[in-house]
Amino acid sequence: MSRLNPLAVSALALLAERPMHPYEMYQLMLQRREDRVVKVSAGSLYRAVERLAADGDIAESGVEREGNRPERTVYTITASGRDALRSTLEQMLGEFVNEFPEFPVAIGEAHNLPPERVADLLDERAARIRDFADLLDTGLRHIAAKGVARYRVLNVHYTRAMVAAELDWLERTIAELRDGELTWAAPEQLAAASADPIRT
Amino acid sequence: MSRLNPLAVSALALLAERPMHPYEMYQLMLQRREDRVVKVSAGSLYRAVERLAADGDIAESGVEREGNRPERTVYTITASGRDALRSTLEQMLGEFVNEFPEFPVAIGEAHNLPPERVADLLDERAARIRDFADLLDTGLRHIAAKGVARYRVLNVHYTRAMVAAELDWLERTIAELRDGELTWAAPEQLAAASADPIRT
DNA sequence: CTTCGACTATTCCGTGCGGAATACTACGTG
DNA sequence: CACGTAGTATTCCGCACGGAATAGTCGAAG
Numbered sequence: 001m002s003r004l005n006p007l008a009v010s011a012l013a014l015l016a017e018r019p020m021h022p023y024e025m026y027q028l029m030l031q032r033r034e035d036r037v038v039k040v041s042a043g044s045l046y047r048a049v050e051r052l053a054a055d056g057d058i059a060e061s062g063v064e065r066e067g068n069r070p071e072r073t074v075y076t077i078t079a080s081g082r083d084a085l086r087s088t089l090e091q092m093l094g095e096f097v098n099e100f101p102e103f104p105v106a107i108g109e110a111h112n113l114p115p116e117r118v119a120d121l122l123d124e125r126a127a128r129i130r131d132f133a134d135l136l137d138t139g140l141r142h143i144a145a146k147g148v149a150r151y152r153v154l155n156v157h158y159t160r161a162m163v164a165a166e167l168d169w170l171e172r173t174i175a176e177l178r179d180g181e182l183t184w185a186a187p188e189q190l191a192a193a194s195a196d197p198i199r200t
Numbered sequence: 201m202s203r204l205n206p207l208a209v210s211a212l213a214l215l216a217e218r219p220m221h222p223y224e225m226y227q228l229m230l231q232r233r234e235d236r237v238v239k240v241s242a243g244s245l246y247r248a249v250e251r252l253a254a255d256g257d258i259a260e261s262g263v264e265r266e267g268n269r270p271e272r273t274v275y276t277i278t279a280s281g282r283d284a285l286r287s288t289l290e291q292m293l294g295e296f297v298n299e300f301p302e303f304p305v306a307i308g309e310a311h312n313l314p315p316e317r318v319a320d321l322l323d324e325r326a327a328r329i330r331d332f333a334d335l336l337d338t339g340l341r342h343i344a345a346k347g348v349a350r351y352r353v354l355n356v357h358y359t360r361a362m363v364a365a366e367l368d369w370l371e372r373t374i375a376e377l378r379d380g381e382l383t384w385a386a387p388e389q390l391a392a393a394s395a396d397p398i399r400t
Numbered sequence: 401c402t403t404c405g406a407c408t409a410t411t412c413c414g415t416g417c418g419g420a421a422t423a424c425t426a427c428g429t430g
Numbered sequence: 431c432a433c434g435t436a437g438t439a440t441t442c443c444g445c446a447c448g449g450a451a452t453a454g455t456c457g458a459a460g
Contacts, residue, residue: 005416006305013309016387023439037304043418046440051416072439089313092306093321096328099301104237104355105206106292109213111351113289121294128296151384155308158369165365169358184351187216205446223409243448246410251446272409404459412451421442428435 002055004088006038008048012057012077012085019061021072022049037155049075057081114186119177126170129163136160202255204288206238208248212257212277212285219261221272222249237355249275257281314386319377326370329363336360 004012014025022045029040052058053075061076077085110118136156143153150157176182204212214225222245229240252258253275261276277285310318336356343353350357376382 006300006302009305009309013312016312021439026439034308036298037300037308039300039418041418042440043420043442044416047416047418085309085312089306089309090317090321092302093310093313093318094324096325096332097302098236099299100206100237100239101299101301102206102292102297104358105209106289107358108234108237108355109209109285109289110293110354112213112216112285113293117290118293121290124294125296132296149384151311151382154310154373154382155304158304158307161365161369162362165361169361173354173358182351182354184349221409226409239448241448242410243412243450244446247446247448402460404457406455406457408453408455410452412449414449415447417444417446419443422440423438425438426436429433430431 003091004052004057004084005048007040007044008052009085009088009092010034010038010040011045011048012052012081015058015075015077016082016085019074019076021074022046023072025049052081055084057084111184112187115177115183117186119174122170122174122177126167126174129167129170133160133163133167136163203291204252204257204284205248207240207244208252209285209288209292210234210238210240211245211248212252212281215258215275215277216282216285219274219276221274222246223272225249252281255284257284311384312387315377315383319374322370322374322377326367326374329367329370333360333363333367336363 010029011022011025014020014028020028023042026040026042026045029035029038029045034040049058053060056078058075058081059078060073062074063071113121136159140153140156140160143156173182210229211222211225214220214228220228223242226240226242226245229235229238229245234240249258253260256278258275258281259278260273262274263271313321336359340353340356340360343356373382
């Protein structure tokens with residue numbers, strides 16, 4: 001009953017709705033756009049299911065075959081699976097763990113670039129975040145129009161709030177960089193700032 | 201010249217200061233408390249250095265031996281290493297990539313638990329985040345007292361802003377859960393909410 | 401004076417992730 | 431009606447991560 005990884009939580013939550021075979025979980029996750037919140041890849045999903053089965057959180061409840069299609073193994077959640085889901089959700093909600101996002105590392109080392117360059121880069125980032133925020137907003141509007149209960153999109157609201165905060169911080173920091181309130185001497189060897197766009 | 205991982209960025213940034221052997225990088229990272237921002241483990245660091253060397257971003261600049269201690273391989277950053285550092289920093293600052301944090305997954309599945317239980321769990325989380333915020337604040341005060349330039353602790357400021365935003369969202373959401381504005385019917389099988397503290 | 405623990409410096413190995421490969425079917429299209 | 435492309439369902443394999451192991455030295459304490 002060790003801590004489940006996010007994909008296992010999603011899978012287990014689906015099986016808490018009804019029995020399913022892995023590929024159906026995969027389709028449902030994509031259909032419900034869970035891939036925006038969890039890293040969904042078929043390989044990892046099958047692996048996660050395998051582990052859940054090994055740990056007794058789910059059990060094979062039959063093998064179907066439709067026409068000449070490959071066999072599909074249907075899994076059902078077990079009592080201890082429901083327990084594992086509950087306990088993992090409790091942990092994920094109640095605890096606060098550092099997940100080491102990359103951006104703080106980059107800001108921490110930003111003094112290796114000239115301050116003006118950093119201001120420009122943060123501007124780019126801000127623009128992309130604004131686009132993302134717009135995406136979330138239109139999504140939320142669509143959903144509100146459809147009358148979907150708000151508890152179904154709590155995570156979108158959360159993400160929206162975080163995105164707003166980052167945008168706020170970026171704007172303040174960019175302003176300080178531009179008016180010289182915040183500055184530093186960049187090392188010369190790296191200072192040869194290319195005007196190149198970011199390589200994608 | 202593929203995108204460097206965060207630990208490689210830290211390592212390369214150290215070598216941009218002066219040549220060093222891996223273990224010295226390791227010590228410096230811990231001494232400067234970079235382990236709060238980057239996942240620092242000796243094994244991964246040696247691996248990262250190995251890869252940097254293979255890619256020509258750093259070069260062996262000698263092998264020392266002090267007394268009968270194990271040999272230490274000293275590395276020096278190369279011109280293309282400085283390039284890789286700059287280009288990776290530019291990417292990390294300017295782009296905005298989803299890193300799939302775990303908490304949104306948990307909120308997304310929170311409707312599997314009873315709303316009152318979720319309110320309690322979010323309260324716990326909020327308490328832990330407040331502790332963390334206090335830690336950041338005292339750290340920032342110490343640093344300000346020492347007269348350290350602000351650009352050296354930009355990432356702490358960023359983290360502080362994010363933490364404040366999350367706390368804000370949590371408080372609003374907890375309030376809505378408590379006054380019933382936000383609610384749902386939890387599935388019965390999982391609803392058997394244990395009053396147990398989180399297993400750590 | 402010897403033993404124990406802490407530090408120095410690095411290697412190793414199990415585990416898990418995820419992109420790619422596989423293999424077969426159904427469907428549309430010229 | 432041959433052919434290509436999209437969908438179904440799953441397996442496989444390489445590589446990166448990080449905790450543990452290794453192997454030596456130095457200092458302190460009993």
